[in-house]
Amino acid sequence: MASFILKRLLAGIGLLFVISSVVYLLMSLAATDVARNLLGETATQDQVVTLEKQLGLDQPVLVRYWGWLTDALTGDLGTSWxxxxxxxxxxxxxxxxxxSVLIGAVLLTALLAIVLGAAAAITGGWADRIIQVSSVVVAAVPNFLVALMLVFVFALQLGWFRATGYTPPDVSIGAWLASITLPVLAIxxxxxxxxxxQVRGSMIDQMQRDYVRTLECRGLDARTIIFRHVLRNSAGPALNxxxxxxxxxxxxxxxxxxIFAIPGLxxxxxxxxxxxxxxxxxxIVITTVVMVVVLNLIxxxxxxxxxxKVRLS
Incomplete structure (x- = not known):
């Protein structure tokens, strides 16, 4: 298991290096008149030139990148311009x-996917078709439209939640949960x-396997087979x-x-x-890549x- 974790960590570090390098070079090449944008249109040319020298914008891109990389390796991400x-x-x-929004969205996604996917696979018939059609329709709607609909219904019409704003959990747990509920749902x-x-397809495939019939012949009830064996074996593709x-x-x-005026990344x-x-x-890029690497490791x-068997891959 230790070598398994080490391989994944090394792969994550390599991914972090590649993405950060590419993004830095692209941003540096695409960014034009940065000093002018920071100072405003009323700044003189001398002020713009002075700020460019202070920020190191007068140096070649690779020189600037090497300076940023060496500082980043020591944990110093620099100063915002x-x-x-x-x-x-x-x-x-x-x-x-x-x-708080992303973790809530991941947990709610997993819960809804298991409930809906398992229900569609087990019940079949009209219930399966309704769940499938509803899933396709919801997946086809952009999340910003979902967010606007949630705001209109639950904030403006029903008044259950605030339309915008964020409350830290150290101020009020209840208000914090209320402030992230609609954003989490929208995502x-x-x-x-x-x-x-994916859960539905995997469960249908697993329920047709020989081991399920073997367990049924041994007298195990359907609930035990579904939740202790079929659902566990179906979880792998869904996790991916x-x-x-x-x-x-x-x-x-x-x-x-x-949309919700939340002060996040x-x-x-x-x-x-x-x-x-x-x-x-x-x-922000480094932070985002680290979050992705950590989730993939989990x-x-x-x-x-x-x-x-995955440990050997």
Whole structure:
């Protein structure tokens, strides 16, 4: 198991290096008039030139990248060009908000996918068709439209939740849960549809296997067979789909946080991109890749627990 974890960590480090390198080079080449954007249109040319020298923009891209990389390897992600604040401090103040939404979305996606997928596989008939059609329809609707519909129904019409805003958990647990409920639902509904289809297909395939008939002949009741054997053996493919969808959830969180005015990494990414704040964007990229690597490691460990053969792959 130790070698299994080590291989996954090394693969994650390699992925982190490649993505950060590519993003830095692309951002540096695409960013134009950064100093002018930061200072505003009223700044003089001398002020623009001075700021470019302070930020190191007068140096070649590879020189700037090497300086950033050597600092990043020591844990220093640099200083934001726009706010003159440590990138690490800025991200630390925002990541908890985004993680609360993403973790909630992942857990709700898994729960809905298991319930809907298992129900479709077990019941069959009209119930299966209704669940499948509903899943396809929900998956086809963009999450920002889902978010707007949720706001209209549950915030504006029913008044159960606030339309915008975020309450930290240290202020009020109840208010915090209320503030992230609609964003979590907006992200999870579409994702759950795709995973539910995978759970359904895997369970139908497993229920046709010989070991199920063997267990039935041994006298095990249907509930035990489904929940202790079929569902466990069907979880592997569903976990893979969930891991892939997590990347889409991160992208969706950028839009969802804007709609609900949540002060997470999403709104921070938009503002940093508009200003061409390369250090801050790179800090967000590093954080995002780390989250993806950690989730994939957790999924791999769950896969290894469900199926020991995975440890040898």
């Amino acid at each position: 726009s706010s003159r604040t440590s990138v690490t401090e800025i991200i630390a103040s925002r990541i908890g908000v985004t993680l 999870a509904l579409g994702s759950a549809a795709g995973v539910a289809q 789909v969930l891991a892939v969808l997590f990347v889409a959830m991160i992208g969706g969180a950028v839009v969802i946080e804007q 999403g709104s921070l990414t938009v503002n940093a991109s508009l200003l061409g704040d390369v250090p801050l964007i790179m800090g 999924v791999d460990l769950l896969q290894a627990w469900l199926n020991p």
